[in-house]
């Protein structure tokens with residue numbers, strides 16, 4: 001049986017490990033947060049008043065969500081209490097909630113952002129997690145899920161050698177989409193991403209045209225509440 005990774009043990013080393021594993025691609029770990037949230041911003045054209053980052057970890061994405069959705073209230077949630085403590089310290093004024101608590105009153109969100117979380121959720125619990133996301137979405141609200149691309153050999157190598165990925169079970173886009181659909185979400189878009197390191201910024205136009213090619217470091221799925 002796979003032993004689940006406890007992210008409480010990685011609050012001090014998370015950024016360092018991530019930076020080490022991805023330094024061939026981008027020198028700053030902020031790059032990935034900014035990249036994903038810019039992508040989300042570009043694809044949301046409905047008003048956003050409340051944003052949830054599900055599985056926010058130590059809160060690396062929170063400032064970028066706040067910047068991109070400056071009129072919205074941003075909330076973060078995770079199962080790792082130690083990670084949430086760091087997130088709260090680094091992001092004063094933002095509400096952070098533990099998924100181990102009763103979150104029946106968490107309310108509805110116009111946008112839910114999920115990055116690198118589903119591969120840590122045991123496969124038999126993923127539909128339940130997707131259902132919880134669906135229940136928290138406003139009608140016509142959107143969820144964006146970013147995941148590692150299992151077809152990319154470099155991604156697989158990074159995951160296989162990263163201590164906090166010991167419990168990772170990567171999902172193919174078809175599996176993620178099927179999980180979201182089973183939970184009652186309507187899948188609107190799927191694209192591969194993170195092909196070109198930022199130092200080759202002259203190729204960023206190319207990156208935008210490669211979403212169909214299963215070679216990106218990651219992929220993302222946009223789904224909405226099926227009304």
Ligand SMILES: C[S@@+](CC[C@H](N)C(=O)[O-])C[C@H]1O[C@@H](n2cnc3c(N)ncnc32)[C@H](O)[C@@H]1O
Nearest residue numbers: 007055056057060078079080099115116117120
């Ligand atoms: C690789 S980290 C990603 C953190 C953050 N999303 C980021 O991009 O930096 C995965 C996070 O998912 C959290 N996680 C795992 N299972 C979860 C679940 N069932 N509900 C909420 N968070 C979960 C872990 O505690 C961890 O903080």
